[in-house]
Amino acid sequence: xxxxxxxMGFAKELVELGKDYENIFVIDTDLSCxxxxxxxxxxxxxxxxxxxxxxxxxxxxxxxxxxxxxxxxVVSFAIFASLRMCEMVRQEIAYPKLNVKVVGSHGGLSPAxxxxxxxxxxxxxxxxxxxxxxVVMPADYWSARKLTRAVAEFDGPVFIRFTRDSxxxxxxxxxxxxxxxxxxxxxxxxxxxxxxxxxxxxxxEAAKKLAEENISARVLDMHTxxxxxxxxxxxxxxxxxxxITVEDHNIIxxxxxxxxxxxxxxxxxxxKRIGINDKFGESASYERLMEKNGxxxxxxxxxxxxx
Amino acid sequence: MEKKSVxxxxxxxxDLRKKVxxxxxxxxxxxxxxxxxxADFVTACYFYEMNVDPKNPKWAERDRFxxxxxxxxxxxxxxxxxxxxxxxxxxxxxxxxxxxxxxxPNFNCPGIDIPTGSLGQGLACAVGMAIGLKYDxxxxxxxxxxxxxxxxxxxxxxxxxxxxxxxxxxxIAFVDKNNLQIDGPTDEVMPLLNLGEKFKAFGFEVxxxxxxxxxxxxxxxxxxxxxxxxxxPKCIIGRTIKGKGVxxxxxxxxxxxxxxxxxxxxxxxxxxxxxx
Ligand SMILES: Cc1ncc(C[n+]2csc(CCOP(=O)(O)OP(=O)(O)O)c2C)c(N)n1
Numbered sequence: 001x002x003x004x005x006x007x008m009g010f011a012k013e014l015v016e017l018g019k020d021y022e023n024i025f026v027i028d029t030d031l032s033c034x035x036x037x038x039x040x041x042x043x044x045x046x047x048x049x050x051x052x053x054x055x056x057x058x059x060x061x062x063x064x065x066x067x068x069x070x071x072x073x074v075v076s077f078a079i080f081a082s083l084r085m086c087e088m089v090r091q092e093i094a095y096p097k098l099n100v101k102v103v104g105s106h107g108g109l110s111p112a113x114x115x116x117x118x119x120x121x122x123x124x125x126x127x128x129x130x131x132x133x134x135v136v137m138p139a140d141y142w143s144a145r146k147l148t149r150a151v152a153e154f155d156g157p158v159f160i161r162f163t164r165d166s167x168x169x170x171x172x173x174x175x176x177x178x179x180x181x182x183x184x185x186x187x188x189x190x191x192x193x194x195x196x197x198x199x200x201x202x203x204x205e206a207a208k209k210l211a212e213e214n215i216s217a218r219v220l221d222m223h224t225x226x227x228x229x230x231x232x233x234x235x236x237x238x239x240x241x242x243x244i245t246v247e248d249h250n251i252i253x254x255x256x257x258x259x260x261x262x263x264x265x266x267x268x269x270x271x272k273r274i275g276i277n278d279k280f281g282e283s284a285s286y287e288r289l290m291e292k293n294g295x296x297x298x299x300x301x302x303x304x305x306x307x
Numbered sequence: 308m309e310k311k312s313v314x315x316x317x318x319x320x321x322d323l324r325k326k327v328x329x330x331x332x333x334x335x336x337x338x339x340x341x342x343x344x345x346a347d348f349v350t351a352c353y354f355y356e357m358n359v360d361p362k363n364p365k366w367a368e369r370d371r372f373x374x375x376x377x378x379x380x381x382x383x384x385x386x387x388x389x390x391x392x393x394x395x396x397x398x399x400x401x402x403x404x405x406x407x408x409x410x411x412p413n414f415n416c417p418g419i420d421i422p423t424g425s426l427g428q429g430l431a432c433a434v435g436m437a438i439g440l441k442y443d444x445x446x447x448x449x450x451x452x453x454x455x456x457x458x459x460x461x462x463x464x465x466x467x468x469x470x471x472x473x474x475x476x477x478x479i480a481f482v483d484k485n486n487l488q489i490d491g492p493t494d495e496v497m498p499l500l501n502l503g504e505k506f507k508a509f510g511f512e513v514x515x516x517x518x519x520x521x522x523x524x525x526x527x528x529x530x531x532x533x534x535x536x537x538x539x540p541k542c543i544i545g546r547t548i549k550g551k552g553v554x555x556x557x558x559x560x561x562x563x564x565x566x567x568x569x570x571x572x573x574x575x576x577x578x579x580x581x582x583x
Contacts, residue, residue, distance in 0.1 A: 030456060030490045030497075038490075050490055052459035052497025053426050080425065113336045113402040115410035117377065117424030284404035 003166035009144025011036035018044045027074040035075040035105040055080045059088035066098035078104025082123030094132040107161035108248030112286040119281040125253030127159040128226045135226040137161040139200035142171040168201045182232035188218035191304045192236035195246040206300035233262040237269035251275035272303045311354045320350040326385035332572040334402040340562045342382040344485040344547040351524045353386040361391035364417040371420045375429025376454035377411040392418040427460025437478040448477040456488030470540035471510025478540045485549035506542040518545020
């Protein structure tokens with residue numbers, strides 16, 4: 001299966017968007033090569049700013065630009081885009097509901113050899129907690145392209161998270177994705193697996209393995225964790241009753257928590273959360289980190305069989 | 308430890324540079340450019356100026372070291388190991404699973420006084436250490452190494468004004484002014500104007516030197532030591548060359564965060580040995 005990093009999808013679509021919308025600006029923070037906004041900077045130098053290693057400033061500048069009718073994309077590693085910019089995003093972007101897109105590349109454990117300092121495991125949770133924020137994570141190259149466009153065309157503040165490494169391309173250019181709507185990749189009757197980002201292909205593989213054992217799994221790509229598609233979760237509970245959530249994020253306040261909030265209010269059904277068990281990462285290969293944190297095909301299969 | 312001579316220090320810096328490129332090659336990722344530019348000052352800290360005890364890394368009377376630009380930890384790891392904080396074998400585990408030598412430094416590594424990696428935060432921690440040491444009436448000093456690109460972070464200046472307010476004459480900040488960051492030359496990405504003048508305006512005593520010249524580094528450290536408790540935080544603007552000592556890495560923005568391959572490692576070792 002072909003593999004491409006989601007941030008490459010962002011890179012490509014951003015340039016397309018630059019052609020379609022004259023008011024799209026990009027604000028870089030000395031990470032345009034890693035964050036993949038360098039293509040936009042080359043194509044549209046007059047709408048591309050680099051404020052240096054000054055993320056807080058970048059967020060403020062984005063807010064100011066948004067008040068002038070621009071659509072600023074501010075780009076950094078997910079860790080800095082969420083946490084270093086956090087209060088600026090809250091006060092000057094989310095609170096006034098300005099049309100700023102906060103882009104975090106290298107999300108989750110994906111900057112693996114860099115170690116814990118660079119691994120964003122709380123970013124989506126922190127952003128999810130801020131009122132008015134929309135929080136999105138694409139699962140592959142094509143969803144990265146489609147969701148980057150959807151985010152640009154959406155009116156309001158958004159945090160969108162990409163990752164460093166290549167991931168399997170699971171969709172094609174015809175995929176239709178809507179912010180706030182879960183995308184059901186396959187239906188099933190015994191268990192529902194709800195995943196986001198890089199873990200969607202892991203969920204799909206697990207579903208395949210389960211099928212070999214006559215366990216039928218529904219797989220949802222929950223690319224938007226806020227607003228969460230509560231109807232899709234409710235349907236999983238009504239029709240199946242068992243949900244496994246999978247994410248490369250702390251299990252506190254990420255996808256798993258968001259799903260649990262909905263399920264708890266329904267008052268029936270059962271959820272198992274697979275993700276980082278509230279501990280910091282470390283230097284290692286990405287694959288090993290996912291294994292060590294139990295974010296694997298086998299862990300999903302095991303969870304499905306042990307409800 | 309007896310202070311090493313300038314000639315000895317130069318040899319040690321050479322050795323640290325070789326270790327840097329070697330362990331980066333072995334790790335397959337990491338940051339050579341800024342490690343090589345800072346190698347001479349780090350050498351002078353650990354083999355000339357700082358009062359540390361490798362057998363007792365947490366010794367309360369020790370001088371403190373803060374690598375504010377934490378991504379260049381390979382050079383710090385090399386210095387700590389060579390100074391005896393941990394065996395040389397450990398160096399070869401850099402960035403590998405289970406290693407005390409994380410991609411960015413933390414407390415797993417003996418001799419690390421504070422974890423760093425997110426830029427802009429180290430100087431504030433150094434300020435806190437300097438205040439704490441003064442409060443405890445210790446003569447220990449705090450050495451902080453900053454990147455020039457890193458000085459674009461606002462927190463650096465918040466820390467600087469705090470150093471002035473609390474008259475931290477036990478704080479020595481070294482800015483590794485290699486004029487490059489990731490997206491290009493600092494002057495293009497975000498002009499820093501005159502960094503020395505800026506630190507002066509923030510109440511620092513400023514020394515502008517060639518940060519790759521061991522003679523100048525040692526003389527400056529002597530001079531600063533001679534000032535004693537003069538109520539002023541110190542800042543050394545070290546004009547350096549990113550990638551210093553390796554012909555094909557010098558002044559090359561592309562060598563910020565890429566590890567050398569086998570043939571590049573061999574050429575790098577040769578350049579360093581021959582004092583390119
Ligand atoms: C807060 C933060 N933003 C971004 C980064 C990513 N980053 C790592 S090194 C670097 C450039 C550093 O430039 P400089 O301070 O000049 O260091 P040097 O050139 O000596 O390596 C950047 C942007 C980071 N580590 N921390």
